[in-house]
Amino acid sequence: MAHSLSSLFAPRIGQSIVIAGPSGSGKTELTINLALSLVGAGPSRVMVCDLDVVKPYFRLRDLMRLVSPEQARRLEIVEPPARLLHADLPVFPARLHALLSDPEAIKVIDVGGDAVGAGTLAQFRGSIVARGYGLYVVINTLRPGMRDATSILKVLDNIVQGTGLQLTGLVANTNLQDETTASDVQQGFDIIQSAGMVWQVPVVAVVASHEYAEGLERQLTADARERLAVIDVFNRILDTVGSQVRF
Amino acid sequence: MSEKVLMKGxxxxxxxxxxxxxxxxxxxxxxxxxxxxxxxxxxMPEVGGRFVQAESEIASINMVYGAACAGVRVMTSSSSPGISLMQEGISYISGSNVPCVVMNVMRGGPGLGNIAPAQADYFQAVKGGGNGDHRRIVLAPSSIQEGVDLFVDAFDLAEKYRMVVMIITDGLIGQMMEPVEFKTTVDVSTLVTPEWATTGRHGRTHPNIITSLTLDAAGLEKWNLALQRKYADVEAAESRLEEYLMDDADYAIIAYGIMARIAKTTVKLAREKGIRLGLLRPITVWPFPRKQIQSYAGRLKGSLTVELAYRQLFEDVQLTLCDRMPLGWYGRGGGVVPGPREILQAFEEQLLKGR
Structure with missing residues (x-):
C-alpha cells in the first residue's frame, strides 16, 4: 500500500519543511501534495510559502479550490500579492519573517531555481532555523544531466551552500510523466539513494503520479516500496492561462 | 532506462x-x-561553442549577422517584444543573403503585453517585420518534440536558401514539460564553410564582401529579383502541412502550433458526436501550404480557423480559399488559451447551425 506524504515526512508542529531541488525536478508538485496531505492528516495549520522566484508562470493559490472549507481554514498560501504574481519579478510577500516564525503552523516552503534560487532563502534562515526545519531535495534522474550520483552530489553541494541549511533527506521523483515505467522509478530511486549515502541522508519518499502508479508497487524493491507515495499532478500552466481547467 | 528525458520546452x-x-x-x-x-x-562551452549574452536584442541579432557572414550555424531566440527589436537586423541579414535561425517564443501583446502564450506575431513573422521585400521561412512546431526535430531542418533550409528561418512557438510550449528524445545529432566536423563566407581570402583573387547596401537602383532591383526567384523556389518546394483525419472529413479546423494540438482534441470530441471533422495544420506558415489546402475546396462543407490572435492566420486562409467554402474563425488573445470544448462550440455555432 502506498503511503501518505504526511506520514513519510512527519513534521512537528511549528517546523518548516524546505523543499529544494534543480529546476523542473517537481518541487512545486511535491509542495502542493505535501501541503494537502498535511492539512488532511491533522488539526494543525499548514502554511505554504512560495519562495520560488523563477517560475512566474505558476501560482499556488489555485490549490485552494482543491480543499474542503474546513481544510481551507487551516491552509494558508503565502505568496506575492495577486497583481504581482505574473509580473516576472522576484517579489517576496511582506510579513514573511513573521509568518515563518509562527510556532503553531507547519510551514512547507517551496524554494526554486537551483543554487541561485536557493540563495534567496538565506535571508530567512534565522526564522527557519529557530523553529526547527527539514531540508529536502527533490530529484528526477530523467531530467537532463541528472542521470548519475555524481551530478546529484554537485546539486546537493550547491543547494546546501546556497541555503545555509543542513540536508535532511532526498525525494525520488524520477518520471517521464505518463511514459514512466516501473524500472525508471526503481533505477531513479537506486541512483538517488546512492547519492544520499554519501551525505548519510535517507530517501524519505518515492513519489509517483496517478498517471503511472497503477501496479507500480509490486514491481519495486521493498526499499523503494516502503517510501512510495502517490501524488496528483496539477497542470498549473493551464490553470493559469487556460480558459478551461481541463483540455 | 529510457532514452528520453523530461525537459521544459x-x-x-x-x-x-x-x-x-x-x-x-x-x-x-x-x-x-x-x-x-x-x-x-x-x-555551449561543453560542446566547444560560443554563448554571448548581449546587451540588448539589437546587439544580439547583429552578432548573429556577423557570425552568419562567417558561414557558421548561429541562432538567437527571444519573445515577442524582443523579436520586434530584432527586425532591422533580420532585414539586413535577409538583404545580405546569409543564413541563420531565429526563434520567437510568442507572448501576449501588443507592446510589453504579458508573459502568457500567444500567436499574435504571425503577421510580423510571415508578412511584416523589417523593411524591404524579404521573406523568412517560418516553421511552427506544435509540440516540444516536433520543435526539437525541426531544428535540424531549420539550419538545413537556412543554409540551402541562404535566408533567415524563424521558428515560431509560444509560451505554453516554451514552459511546459514533456518527455523528449534527440534522434539526430549533426556532426559539426562534417559541416563545410561555404565559399561565400567572410573568413579570409585564402589565396582567392578577390575578397568576399557581404552587404545589404546597393546604391544604384538598377543593381538593387536586380538583387531583389534574385531574392524573389529564391522565394519562389522556396514556395514551390518547402511548404508543409499535416492532415489529421482528413480522408473522410466534411469539415476542417485550420490551426498551427499549440492551437493545432488543442484542436486535435476538438476533432476527437466532434467525431464522438458523429461529426466528420479533421485538422489541417500548417507546419510552415511561410511558405503557406496554399496548394495543399486549396485541394480541399469543393470537398469540404466549411472550415474553422483557430488561433491565439485576431484574424492573422485567418487572413492567409481567406487568401487561400476565398469564397470556395464557408470560413469560420475563432480566436483568443492576450494570453488566454481556449480549450477544445470552446473550439467545438464555436465550430457548431458558425458552421453547423441552420445548415
Whole structure:
C-alpha cells in the first residue's frame, strides 16, 4: 500500500519543511501534495510559502479550490500579492519573517531555481532555523544531466551552500510523466539513494503520479516500496492561462 | 532506462539547436524563453561553442549577422517584444543573403503585453517585420518534440536558401514539460564553410564582401529579383502541412502550433458526436501550404480557423480559399488559451447551425 506524504515526512508542529531541488525536478508538485496531505492528516495549520522566484508562470493559490472549507481554514498560501504574481519579478510577500516564525503552523516552503534560487532563502534562515526545519531535495534522474550520483552530489553541494541549511533527506521523483515505467522509478530511486549515502541522508519518499502508479508497487524493491507515495499532478500552466481547467 | 528525458520546452529547443549543429548563440533574456539562453550558457562551452549574452536584442541579432557572414550555424531566440527589436537586423541579414535561425517564443501583446502564450506575431513573422521585400521561412512546431526535430531542418533550409528561418512557438510550449528524445545529432566536423563566407581570402583573387547596401537602383532591383526567384523556389518546394483525419472529413479546423494540438482534441470530441471533422495544420506558415489546402475546396462543407490572435492566420486562409467554402474563425488573445470544448462550440455555432 502506498503511503501518505504526511506520514513519510512527519513534521512537528511549528517546523518548516524546505523543499529544494534543480529546476523542473517537481518541487512545486511535491509542495502542493505535501501541503494537502498535511492539512488532511491533522488539526494543525499548514502554511505554504512560495519562495520560488523563477517560475512566474505558476501560482499556488489555485490549490485552494482543491480543499474542503474546513481544510481551507487551516491552509494558508503565502505568496506575492495577486497583481504581482505574473509580473516576472522576484517579489517576496511582506510579513514573511513573521509568518515563518509562527510556532503553531507547519510551514512547507517551496524554494526554486537551483543554487541561485536557493540563495534567496538565506535571508530567512534565522526564522527557519529557530523553529526547527527539514531540508529536502527533490530529484528526477530523467531530467537532463541528472542521470548519475555524481551530478546529484554537485546539486546537493550547491543547494546546501546556497541555503545555509543542513540536508535532511532526498525525494525520488524520477518520471517521464505518463511514459514512466516501473524500472525508471526503481533505477531513479537506486541512483538517488546512492547519492544520499554519501551525505548519510535517507530517501524519505518515492513519489509517483496517478498517471503511472497503477501496479507500480509490486514491481519495486521493498526499499523503494516502503517510501512510495502517490501524488496528483496539477497542470498549473493551464490553470493559469487556460480558459478551461481541463483540455 | 529510457532514452528520453523530461525537459521544459525552452530547454529542449536549445538542446535541439545544439544537436542540429548550432555552435553560436547570442541572445538577451526575456520570459517565457529564459531557459533557452540559460541552457545555452551552460551547454555551449561543453560542446566547444560560443554563448554571448548581449546587451540588448539589437546587439544580439547583429552578432548573429556577423557570425552568419562567417558561414557558421548561429541562432538567437527571444519573445515577442524582443523579436520586434530584432527586425532591422533580420532585414539586413535577409538583404545580405546569409543564413541563420531565429526563434520567437510568442507572448501576449501588443507592446510589453504579458508573459502568457500567444500567436499574435504571425503577421510580423510571415508578412511584416523589417523593411524591404524579404521573406523568412517560418516553421511552427506544435509540440516540444516536433520543435526539437525541426531544428535540424531549420539550419538545413537556412543554409540551402541562404535566408533567415524563424521558428515560431509560444509560451505554453516554451514552459511546459514533456518527455523528449534527440534522434539526430549533426556532426559539426562534417559541416563545410561555404565559399561565400567572410573568413579570409585564402589565396582567392578577390575578397568576399557581404552587404545589404546597393546604391544604384538598377543593381538593387536586380538583387531583389534574385531574392524573389529564391522565394519562389522556396514556395514551390518547402511548404508543409499535416492532415489529421482528413480522408473522410466534411469539415476542417485550420490551426498551427499549440492551437493545432488543442484542436486535435476538438476533432476527437466532434467525431464522438458523429461529426466528420479533421485538422489541417500548417507546419510552415511561410511558405503557406496554399496548394495543399486549396485541394480541399469543393470537398469540404466549411472550415474553422483557430488561433491565439485576431484574424492573422485567418487572413492567409481567406487568401487561400476565398469564397470556395464557408470560413469560420475563432480566436483568443492576450494570453488566454481556449480549450477544445470552446473550439467545438464555436465550430457548431458558425458552421453547423441552420445548415
Amino acid at each position: 525552452a530547454e529542449a529547443l536549445a538542446e535541439g539547436a545544439i544537436r542540429a549543429g548550432c555552435r553560436y548563440y547570442f541572445g538577451y533574456p526575456i520570459t517565457p524563453q529564459n531557459e533557452t539562453p540559460e541552457y545555452m550558457s551552460r551547454r
